[in-house]
Amino acid sequence: MLEVSGLASFLREEDIRMIEELSKHLQLFADLSQSDVFIDCLLPGAEEAIVVAEAHPITGKSLYREPVVGKIAYKENEPGVFYCFKTGRPVIGSRGVSQENINMQQNVMPIVNELGKIIGVLIMEQDITEQVQQEKNVELLMETTEQLSETLYHIAMREAAIPDLMHEGLLLFDRDYRITFANNRVKEMLDVNENLIGEKVDSLSFGLMMREGLDIQKGMFFNEFQLGKRFIQLKAVSVQRNNRTVGGVLLLRDISELKEKEKQLMIKSAVIREIHHRVKNNLQTIASLLRLQMRRANSQEVEKIFREIINRITSISIVHEVLSTEGTDMIECKEVIELVSNAITSSMKQSEQKITVQVDGCSLYLPSQKASSLALVINELVQNAINHAFVNRDEGYVRIYISEQNQIVNLAVIDDGVGFDLEKAQQKGRLGLQICQTLISEDLEGGLEFANNYPGTKATITFPLWKEGLIT
Numbered sequence: 001m002l003e004v005s006g007l008a009s010f011l012r013e014e015d016i017r018m019i020e021e022l023s024k025h026l027q028l029f030a031d032l033s034q035s036d037v038f039i040d041c042l043l044p045g046a047e048e049a050i051v052v053a054e055a056h057p058i059t060g061k062s063l064y065r066e067p068v069v070g071k072i073a074y075k076e077n078e079p080g081v082f083y084c085f086k087t088g089r090p091v092i093g094s095r096g097v098s099q100e101n102i103n104m105q106q107n108v109m110p111i112v113n114e115l116g117k118i119i120g121v122l123i124m125e126q127d128i129t130e131q132v133q134q135e136k137n138v139e140l141l142m143e144t145t146e147q148l149s150e151t152l153y154h155i156a157m158r159e160a161a162i163p164d165l166m167h168e169g170l171l172l173f174d175r176d177y178r179i180t181f182a183n184n185r186v187k188e189m190l191d192v193n194e195n196l197i198g199e200k201v202d203s204l205s206f207g208l209m210m211r212e213g214l215d216i217q218k219g220m221f222f223n224e225f226q227l228g229k230r231f232i233q234l235k236a237v238s239v240q241r242n243n244r245t246v247g248g249v250l251l252l253r254d255i256s257e258l259k260e261k262e263k264q265l266m267i268k269s270a271v272i273r274e275i276h277h278r279v280k281n282n283l284q285t286i287a288s289l290l291r292l293q294m295r296r297a298n299s300q301e302v303e304k305i306f307r308e309i310i311n312r313i314t315s316i317s318i319v320h321e322v323l324s325t326e327g328t329d330m331i332e333c334k335e336v337i338e339l340v341s342n343a344i345t346s347s348m349k350q351s352e353q354k355i356t357v358q359v360d361g362c363s364l365y366l367p368s369q370k371a372s373s374l375a376l377v378i379n380e381l382v383q384n385a386i387n388h389a390f391v392n393r394d395e396g397y398v399r400i401y402i403s404e405q406n407q408i409v410n411l412a413v414i415d416d417g418v419g420f421d422l423e424k425a426q427q428k429g430r431l432g433l434q435i436c437q438t439l440i441s442e443d444l445e446g447g448l449e450f451a452n453n454y455p456g457t458k459a460t461i462t463f464p465l466w467k468e469g470l471i472t
Contacts, residue, residue, distance in 0.1 A: 007052065010044050015119040019052060022111065022122070026055035034060035035124040039111070040073055042085045042120075049073040049081060051099075052120070063127050068099045079406035084108040084121050086462055087447040095128070103129050169252035175245050177201040177211060189232065189252055201250075206234060210250065214238050219245075224255065231259040277324035283317035308383060308432070311347055315340045315379040319372045331371040333364040337400055340375050341382050348386040354395040355386060361402030364409060373443035374411075374461075380432040381413040381459050389417020389457060404465065409446075411461040420450055420457035 007016050019039060030037040039053040051069050056062040075082045080094025091108040098104045104125045111120040169186035173179050182196040190204065201207040206225060213221035219238040224231065233255045238248040287310045294306035318339045322331055341357040366374060382398060390396035401412045440448045446463025 007041060011041065011119055012113075015113050018113060019111065019120055023053035026053055027058075029122075029124070030055040030057045031059065033057075033124050035107075035126050036063050038068070038123045038125070040081060040121050040123060042118075043072075046082075046085070047075060049078075049085070049121075061127065063098050063102050063104055063125055064100060066100070071099055073099075076406065078106065079408055080106050080108050081121055081123060083408055083462075083464060084110050085118060087445075088112070088118055089445065098125065102127060167253070169250075171196070171201075171250040171252070172247065173201050173250065174247045177207075177248075180247070186252060189227075189230065189254055191228070206232075210234065210236050214248070229256070230254055231256045273324050276320045280317045280320040280324060283313050283320065287313045287317070304387075307347060311344050311379055311383055312376060314343050314347075315375040316372055318343065319368065319375050323368055329368050330365045331368055333366050333371050333374055334359060334361070334402060336371060336375050337378050337402075340378050341398070341400065344379060344382045345386065348383060352394060353390065355390060355398065356396070357382065357398045357400070359400045359402075361400075361411075362404055364402050364404065364411075370443055373439040377436050377439050377444075377461065378413070380436050384430075384432055385413070385415040385417060385457070388420070389415045391418065393417070407465040409461075409463055409465060413459045413461075414453055414456065416453075416456040419452045419455065 007019075011019075019041070023039060026037045026039070029035075034057050036057070037055045038051055040049040041052050042049050049072070051071050051073060054067065054069050056064065073081060077098075078094075078096040080091040080096060083089070083094070084091050088110050090110065091106070094106045094108065096104060096106055105128045107124045109122045110118045111122055113119050167185065169189045170181070170183045171179060171186050172181040177200055179196045179199050179201060186196070187193070201210065205227060206223075209223065209225075210221055213223060214236060219240065221234070221236040223234045225234065226232070231254070233253040235251040235253075236248060238245050240246070290306055290310050290313070294303055294310070297303045297306060318336055319331065322336055322339075323329075338359045341359065345355050345357050378400070382400075385396070385398050397416045399412075399414045401414070403410045403412075436448055440446050440461055440463065444461070444463040446461060449460045449462075451458045451460070
């Protein structure tokens with residue numbers, strides 16, 4: 001089914017014919033992929049799209065009961081579609097909500113005319129309602145397992161025989177803290193052969209600690225301690241009836257293997273942090289050597305090139321500095337952006353200038369490689385603003401704003417300077433602009449747009465946060 005009325009107002013006749021020709025093959029696509037297939041075109045304003053063609057699998061299940069041609073698709077329901085429109089990149093595995101409010105997964109391909117312009121997108125949709133429900137069930141199961149200790153106690157109180165087929169050591173005690181049951185796992189963990197039934201909990205190495213903990217924490221106690229070469233995790237709960245303690249249950253788990261892995265992980269983490277620290281120091285040393293060389297330069301143009309190189313090295317070193325202190329591969333980029341911006345402003349502005357840089361918006365966590373690329377991009381954009389936006393001015397303002405919706409990041413760098421001629425900059429082949437476009441396209445898998453902000457310039461970086469491999 002095809003609906004082209006109204007497209008003539010924003011598409012050429014050649015583009016409409018191209019969409020009409022493609023729509024003839026939609027039914028074949030639908031049957032081969034066992035998916036609902038659509039063609040959407042972006043409406044003027046770039047905030048909404050219209051469905052102009054559709055096909056549903058003849059031998060498979062469709063998501064839709066009613067036709068949707070002519071209906072509007074919204075960015076908040078189908079983020080992958082609008083990301084494809086904006087960047088021209090195919091999107092695989094994006095989640096969204098259908099016109100009939102069903103959870104679905106989309107594969108989106110751009111439709112490009114002979115001029116290289118995106119005139120529409122081809123969408124294949126599949127129902128993932130069951131998958132979403134399974135994910136919710138897993139979350140519920142994880143919450144339920146946290147109540148294991150209490151469940152075991154109630155089973156133990158009702159059943160005459162308690163199975164020994166469990167990894168935890170299970171021990172029951174009465175209101176006088178006298179042991180009434182202990183499974184074989186308890187004896188193995190405590191390395192005892194004698195019968196514990198009838199003994200006081202106080203006779204165990206951790207007994208007094210547990211009793212005091214239950215009194216202080218009002219009937220629930222959790223602790224980890226070392227017993228010989230073993231590390232033991234202890235969970236205890238006392239049972240109240242008519243505001244009186246009638247007994248309790250104690251669970252012991254051997255976490256020695258887990259502790260050893262944590263130890264090895266801490267050692268590796270310390271080594272990695274030290275490596276990042278040394279990389280940062282080496283980069284700062286290189287920057288210092290370049291500064292010494294820069295002072296010997298007799299040309300302002302050469303000095304400017306040196307300063308730009310030093311700023312790029314400094315931006316990368318800031319990322320390694322954050323990694324050396326936090327010890328994690330995920331970096332909070334808002335902090336990095338602030339540090340990079342302040343470093344560039346201090347380095348590039350004239351002594352009499354007052355240039356203010358403000359970073360606002362949400363927190364943004366990225367892997368170290370992408371964080372390094374983003375730091376370099378911010379370096380180039382802020383550096384460009386200081387070099388070109390505030391010429392012959394005593395003061396200036398740069399605002400960096402981070403926002404994220406539906407796993408798509410928009411990062412705007414806005415100045416109140418003299419404006420920006422993108423065509424002129426591209427003709428001159430500015431290295432900074434080339435660096436930005438390459439890093440954003442290759443590393444961040446996004447796009448860069450410039451616009452005059454009257455006054456000043458607004459540069460907008462758009463890139464996805466979807467899991468690696470979902471975008472091709």
